[in-house]
Amino acid sequence: MRHLSVEPPPFFHRGPSPLARLAFFGLLSLALLFTDTRYRYLENVRQVVAIALYPLQRLVLWPGEAVGYAMTYFTVQRTLAGDNAALKQELLVQAPAMQGYQLLQQENARLRALLEVERRLQGATTAAQVLYTGRDPFTQKLFVDKGESAGVQAGQAVIDEVGVVGQVTRVFPYMAEVTLVTDKDYAVPVRVERSGVRSVMYGAGTGRLPELRFLSPNSEIQAGDRLVTSGIDGTYPAGLAVAQVVSVERETGQIFARVICKPLAGVDRSSQVLILGRVAALPQRPEEATDNGPPRKGRNRVRE
Amino acid sequence: MPQLTSFAPARPEEILAPVKPWFVVLTLFLGLIGNLIPVTGVALALKPDFLALILLYWCIQEPRLISVGIAWGLGLLMDVADASVFGQHALAYAVLAYAAEYFRRRVLRFPLWQQAAQVAVLLLLCAGLVLLVRVVGGAPLPRWTYAVGPLVGALLWPVVTALLQWPQRPQRPAGSLAEH
Numbered sequence: 001m002r003h004l005s006v007e008p009p010p011f012f013h014r015g016p017s018p019l020a021r022l023a024f025f026g027l028l029s030l031a032l033l034f035t036d037t038r039y040r041y042l043e044n045v046r047q048v049v050a051i052a053l054y055p056l057q058r059l060v061l062w063p064g065e066a067v068g069y070a071m072t073y074f075t076v077q078r079t080l081a082g083d084n085a086a087l088k089q090e091l092l093v094q095a096p097a098m099q100g101y102q103l104l105q106q107e108n109a110r111l112r113a114l115l116e117v118e119r120r121l122q123g124a125t126t127a128a129q130v131l132y133t134g135r136d137p138f139t140q141k142l143f144v145d146k147g148e149s150a151g152v153q154a155g156q157a158v159i160d161e162v163g164v165v166g167q168v169t170r171v172f173p174y175m176a177e178v179t180l181v182t183d184k185d186y187a188v189p190v191r192v193e194r195s196g197v198r199s200v201m202y203g204a205g206t207g208r209l210p211e212l213r214f215l216s217p218n219s220e221i222q223a224g225d226r227l228v229t230s231g232i233d234g235t236y237p238a239g240l241a242v243a244q245v246v247s248v249e250r251e252t253g254q255i256f257a258r259v260i261c262k263p264l265a266g267v268d269r270s271s272q273v274l275i276l277g278r279v280a281a282l283p284q285r286p287e288e289a290t291d292n293g294p295p296r297k298g299r300n301r302v303r304e
Numbered sequence: 305m306p307q308l309t310s311f312a313p314a315r316p317e318e319i320l321a322p323v324k325p326w327f328v329v330l331t332l333f334l335g336l337i338g339n340l341i342p343v344t345g346v347a348l349a350l351k352p353d354f355l356a357l358i359l360l361y362w363c364i365q366e367p368r369l370i371s372v373g374i375a376w377g378l379g380l381l382m383d384v385a386d387a388s389v390f391g392q393h394a395l396a397y398a399v400l401a402y403a404a405e406y407f408r409r410r411v412l413r414f415p416l417w418q419q420a421a422q423v424a425v426l427l428l429l430c431a432g433l434v435l436l437v438r439v440v441g442g443a444p445l446p447r448w449t450y451a452v453g454p455l456v457g458a459l460l461w462p463v464v465t466a467l468l469q470w471p472q473r474p475q476r477p478a479g480s481l482a483e484h
Contacts, residue, residue, distance in 0.1 A: 025395075032390045033390065033391040035390070
């Protein structure tokens with residue numbers, strides 16, 4: 001009631017006050033955050049915006065690609081000749097093994113046909129080039145140049161020439177997002193190659209090494225052991241190299257051993273990756289015991 | 305011959321030409337492209353958020369043109385480009401735009417280097433909001449290098465101001481208005 005004319009003249013009208021706008025857009029952001037993290041309803045919106053951004057992203061990549069192309073073009077002839085000779089020699093050395101491999105493969109195919117086993121990998125593998133690594137410092141992701149148009153689906157495993165890199169988590173029309181095995185709480189079912197002990201490797205986030213959780217202190221594992229995929233999850237085919245054990249700490253007070261491992265694949269370095277086809281569907285998981293049944297007493301209880 | 309002094313920041317008494325909206329759009333677009341440049345390692349740690357910096361400049365200089373709503377929309381674009389959680393940059397940029405509008409009269413009173421110190425606080429606030437959202441969402445704490453980007457951005461403030469103000473500055477020395 002201090003002033004009668006609180007309203008500014010229409011000449012100065014600027015719409016709602018900044019605070020009102022902040023409140024509106026702040027609440028909208030919070031709603032988006034909540035919806036995206038809890039329900040993942042917004043993937044369609046993300047796809048549309050991603051298509052709009054795609055030309056920009058390619059445009060930004062272009063100078064780097066051009067420089068890389070020029071560098072390759074001007075590689076000294078002699079280096080190429082040397083490489084060529086070395087590769088030919090290597091080819092010769094590996095020829096017997098290769099011929100043997102073909103024989104083995106044929107034999108394997110016959111045996112499998114005899115056993116009427118389904119082919120383990122369905123669909124073709126796709127070679128892809130890494131466009132860029134994710135800029136988000138909180139997650140470990142990279143983007144490859146093959147997407148829905150190349151038949152890539154979410155859930156496919158991604159490897160490089162050494163081992164497992166990660167898994168396709170989002171597919172855009174012309175690119176795909178790969179979550180790396182080092183991403184926080186990203187789990188890969190693994191097996192110790194030497195002893196066959198099964199476990200699950202969990203990523204620990206940016207700048208930290210993955211670890212094996214819930215391994216009892218007396219498990220047969222030591223520093224230097226190689227971990228390969230166990231194949232029991234239906235995502236990764238069995239036997240792909242994943243990581244090497246760096247250290248094993250067994251403390252008497254702890255229930256579980258602390259096992260730190262280092263990924264073998266160039267998780268943050270490789271520029272060429274291979275997207276594997278889907279592993280044949282595993283048989284349906286048996287139903288969990290319902291609540292009204294008797295409580296389970298231990299892990300070893302036999303299910304009826 | 306262009307005068308070197310024309311790159312110096314505008315003194316408060318200097319009257320700037322009105323800004324052209326297409327120039328604002330162009331610079332914001334360039335900021336977005338700057339953020340999309342793929343870098344890794346040390347460069348990634350040093351890289352400031354160009355879009356936030358340019359956005360902050362326009363929010364301080366031209367609050368009637370660029371404010372909370374546009375900042376929010378640009379934040380959404382960044383969320384998709386980074387494949388991060390929907391809304392985190394949107395929230396951070398909206399708050400940044402509001403803070404810029406709130407503090408703009410104070411910031412503009414100071415010489416550029418002291419403006420940069422205040423801009424550092426605003427950019428850290430923006431990065432801190434993103435951090436808060438992610439940590440609440442269950443992400444691990446990033447390393448201390450997370451704070452380097454905003455500080456580099458603040459160091460770039462005088463450069464950004466000089467570049468973005470350049471088209472608006474009077475082209476001839478202030479005294480020679482005779483032929484106008």
